[in-house]
Amino acid sequence: MLTAAGPATDERRAQLARNLARVREQIAAACAAADRDEAGVTLIVVTKTYPAADVIRLASLGVTDIGENRDQEARAKHSACSGLNLAWHFVGQLQRNKAAAVVRYCDAIHSVDRSELIPVLQRAAAASGRRPRCLIQVDLGEPDGTAQPGRARGGALPSDVGALSAEIANAPDLELAGVMGVAPLGTPPAPAFAALREVAMRVQEQHPAATWISAGMSTDLVAAIKAGATHVRIGAAVLGERPFPR
Numbered sequence: 346m347l348t349a350a351g352p353a354t355d356e357r358r359a360q361l362a363r364n365l366a367r368v369r370e371q372i373a374a375a376c377a378a379a380d381r382d383e384a385g386v387t388l389i390v391v392t393k394t395y396p397a398a399d400v401i402r403l404a405s406l407g408v409t410d411i412g413e414n415r416d417q418e419a420r421a422k423h424s425a426c427s428g429l430n431l432a433w434h435f436v437g438q439l440q441r442n443k444a445a446a447v448v449r450y451c452d453a454i455h456s457v458d459r460s461e462l463i464p465v466l467q468r469a470a471a472a473s474g475r476r477p478r479c480l481i482q483v484d485l486g487e488p489d490g491t492a493q494p495g496r497a498r499g500g501a502l503p504s505d506v507g508a509l510s511a512e513i514a515n516a517p518d519l520e521l522a523g524v525m526g527v528a529p530l531g532t533p534p535a536p537a538f539a540a541l542r543e544v545a546m547r548v549q550e551q552h553p554a555a556t557w558i559s560a561g562m563s564t565d566l567v568a569a570i571k572a573g574a575t576h577v578r579i580g581a582a583v584l585g586e587r588p589f590p591r
């Protein structure tokens with residue numbers, strides 16, 4: 346297993362600590378401005394493209410929740426980071442042939458966006474004796490309908506969320522946790538987050554325990570918290586800009 350103990354002067358750890366402190370301050374300020382309790386917002390640090398050694402450093406800095414978007418990479422990091430008591434969140438687009446694999450190590454799957462995934466997830470959950478939380482990813486639209494590099498379009502149409510949430514709620518080994526959304530680029534995020542919140546409220550009317558609203562990334566976390574996000578997914582602001590955004 347890797348270790349973050351390293352030399353007393355672990356520059357990378359110091360850098361991560363500074364970045365984390367800045368993000369935590371932003372979250373605290375956004376909560377204060379929105380008159381919300383900070384305890385109601387969970388920071389998920391998205392470590393995609395960065396090594397397991399960074400995950401270990403983050404754990405030593407008090408991070409409890411890690412996000413990943415690719416199965417192979419996530420699986421390798423998860424096994425390199427065993428014993429750290431982290432919660433793993435899958436936030437990437439979910440291919441049908443990867444859905445079962447993800448269930449084996451993820452505590453929460455944020456990207457359930459179509460019906461065909463649900464029986465696959467259910468079977469994998471039953472087989473592994475796990476009960477993953479499932480969030481429905483909601484398509485919040487793009488201003489001009491074009492695909493955005495790095496923000497591959499995904500998500501269920503808001504009109505399909507009711508049926509999907511019933512299917513997840515009826516799966517005995519899946520736990521419907523709530524909804525997830527990615528705001529479109531190139532336009533202020535507030536309307537998209539407001540739309541997501543509305544979808545979330547409709548889901549909660551039918552499923553009161555499905556309280557999670559996973560929204561907000563490095564550049565739009567303040568708007569997301571204002572709109573009620575319970576889980577923010579932050580990558581670049583903690584780990585640094587990725588050479589290839591994805």
Ligand SMILES: *Cc1c(COP(=O)(O)O)cnc(C)c1O
Pocket residue numbers: 391393414436437527561562563564578579580581582591
């Ligand atoms: C990469 C990613 C994030 C984190 O994005 P940053 O801009 O690096 O904060 C959040 N959510 C999803 C779905 C992602 O793929």
